[in-house]
Amino acid sequence: MKLRSAPFSYRDDPAVPAFDDAGVLAVMDAECGLCARGVRWIAHHDGRAEFGIMPLQSTLGAELIRHYGMDPEDPLSWLYLEEGRGYTSLDAVIRVGWRLGGIWRGLVMLRVLPRPVQDRLYGLVARNRYRLTRRASFCEMPDAEIRRRLIR
Secondary structure: OOOOOOOOHHHHOOOOOOOOOOOEEEEEOOOEHHHHHHHHHHHHHOOOOOEEEEEOOOHHHHHHHHHOOOOOOOOOOOEEEEOOEEEOHHHHHHHHHHHHOHHHHHHHHHHHOOHHHHHHHHHHHHHOHHHHOOEOOHHHOOOHHHHHHEOO
């Protein structure tokens, strides 16, 4: 899914509380085991400490999701913000990998898949994520690197 919105447009949305948006931000389901693994992956491969992590269940996370026309209750909803622009679906995963660098830039190979195939593939995993992995709260992880990046 491609999001259409002007850069930093959420700053003008009265429903979205102000926050420090200087770096890049991943808004993810805090109760999803697969998302918790994604958070761990980001935290431990982000050598420049650029990424902030925000629970989808937080007030700010939910309002950002709504700003981009998504439903915080929809399992397909996750958001990656870079330079004020929002990305979701497999496009967001690819961009996270590119930003992390190294071997993770190889995720760009997924772009050879047509957009509808990317969205279907992402949707299949997202809708079944609780069956694929157990529930786990990344907000309660004892990992200091993860806790340092949390934005609520």
